[in-house]
Amino acid sequence: MDKIIYMDNAATTRTLPAVVDEMLPYFSELYGNPSSVYGFADKSRNAVKTAREIIAKSLNTKPDTIYFTAGGSESDNWAVIETAHAYKKKGRHIITSQIEHHAILHSCEYLETCGYDVTYVNVDENGTIKLDELVKAIRPDTILISIMFANNEIGTIQPIYEIGQIARKYGIIFHTDAVQAYGQIPIDVEKYNIDMLSASGHKLNGPKGTGFLYIRDGINIKSFIHGGAQESGRRAGTENVPGIAGLGKAVEIAFQSMDDKMKHETNLRDYIIKYVTEHIPYCRLNGHLTNRLPNNTNFSFQFIDGETLRVMLDMSGICTSGGSACTSGSASPSHVLTAIGLPRDIAGGSIRLTISHETTMEEVQTVCAILSDTIDKLRSTSPLYEDFLNR
Ligand SMILES: *Cc1c(COP(=O)(O)O)cnc(C)c1O
Numbered sequence: 001m002d003k004i005i006y007m008d009n010a011a012t013t014r015t016l017p018a019v020v021d022e023m024l025p026y027f028s029e030l031y032g033n034p035s036s037v038y039g040f041a042d043k044s045r046n047a048v049k050t051a052r053e054i055i056a057k058s059l060n061t062k063p064d065t066i067y068f069t070a071g072g073s074e075s076d077n078w079a080v081i082e083t084a085h086a087y088k089k090k091g092r093h094i095i096t097s098q099i100e101h102h103a104i105l106h107s108c109e110y111l112e113t114c115g116y117d118v119t120y121v122n123v124d125e126n127g128t129i130k131l132d133e134l135v136k137a138i139r140p141d142t143i144l145i146s147i148m149f150a151n152n153e154i155g156t157i158q159p160i161y162e163i164g165q166i167a168r169k170y171g172i173i174f175h176t177d178a179v180q181a182y183g184q185i186p187i188d189v190e191k192y193n194i195d196m197l198s199a200s201g202h203k204l205n206g207p208k209g210t211g212f213l214y215i216r217d218g219i220n221i222k223s224f225i226h227g228g229a230q231e232s233g234r235r236a237g238t239e240n241v242p243g244i245a246g247l248g249k250a251v252e253i254a255f256q257s258m259d260d261k262m263k264h265e266t267n268l269r270d271y272i273i274k275y276v277t278e279h280i281p282y283c284r285l286n287g288h289l290t291n292r293l294p295n296n297t298n299f300s301f302q303f304i305d306g307e308t309l310r311v312m313l314d315m316s317g318i319c320t321s322g323g324s325a326c327t328s329g330s331a332s333p334s335h336v337l338t339a340i341g342l343p344r345d346i347a348g349g350s351i352r353l354t355i356s357h358e359t360t361m362e363e364v365q366t367v368c369a370i371l372s373d374t375i376d377k378l379r380s381t382s383p384l385y386e387d388f389l390n391r
Helices: 017-023 039-059 072-086 102-113 131-137 160-170 241-256 258-279 306-315 335-339 361-380 383-390
Strands: 066-069 093-097 117-121 142-146 173-177 196-200 211-215 283-285 296-301 350-354
Touching (some): 039 066, 072 093, 072 102, 072 196, 072 211, 117 131, 142 160, 241 258, 258 296, 306 350
Parallel strands (some): 173 196
Antiparallel strands (some): 066 211, 196 211, 283 296
């Protein structure tokens, strides 16, 4: 395949070679089952233990609060559905937001069919949770607040500290889907009063199908996957040892180099934002200008069909997306762009460009130039745009 420029790091990231190296021995050499008692299995057990320690340290917590899962979706489903089951005597009301990932939204919709009540709090035009609405939504029977740390489509970072304070004050469990934020920006579960946190390996240069749920001591949720006694009896199934070892390595690398990565990505991100908003007319930046993930940009262009734009960019070797990878291919506009108030026709002309620490300034400049040209081309053949100019 010809050289591509990969601008879709919010959908998934490249598994780093150092991560693959860490995983390889656990396939064909050190393949023991961590639950086995002989010495050969010690190596597998230790790999899992080391990864758990690295992750715990990264969040300022203890290793026995980290439970490995098969990714962000499982962690989200587990947190929401099992909290609902475990605390139903206290109440059946859950608060979340309109811009959550579908792993949260669809879990909540499932709970609604089981007799739970869910409030989906609004966001402002930048995609920030309206805290006053969150507080107003709290009821005596509210058992869970689940708000994402940062949004996967528009990159807006939520006021997690404030939400943690609110949840603590009212004695409500606070879960955050940190799949996009974890490994990109510092997170301290103590400082932020986070009770549960979901993360995923493949969003931070680790392997796909890996992830974890952090569960604070004292949060008594049960297993989501039933079977053996792995993960202290809370998540059955033989551990994905190579995956867990790789996840641990990816986390170690992400946190070692976090400051440098943040600087590099923020610099490129702001270059893209400045270039696009200054050079391409009738465009808007979606998400907060500064309070956003270092790797995320998202724009809407008037008189442009986003799908056509993405196909044209793909022909130029540039990988982009319309928003969430999970919704691309569906015709309805993104629920996130709708929630920040974009009309359907504007939302339909949107594109998300997400970089990584491996993205170069040269790549970014190439993408900006091609994006600008492509939009010129598309508009020059657009009757809508012609009408608009002649008005
Ligand atoms: C990708 C993503 C998920 C799902 O994680 P998987 O590991 O792909 O299952 C959940 N939430 C957010 C915010 C995501 O970006």
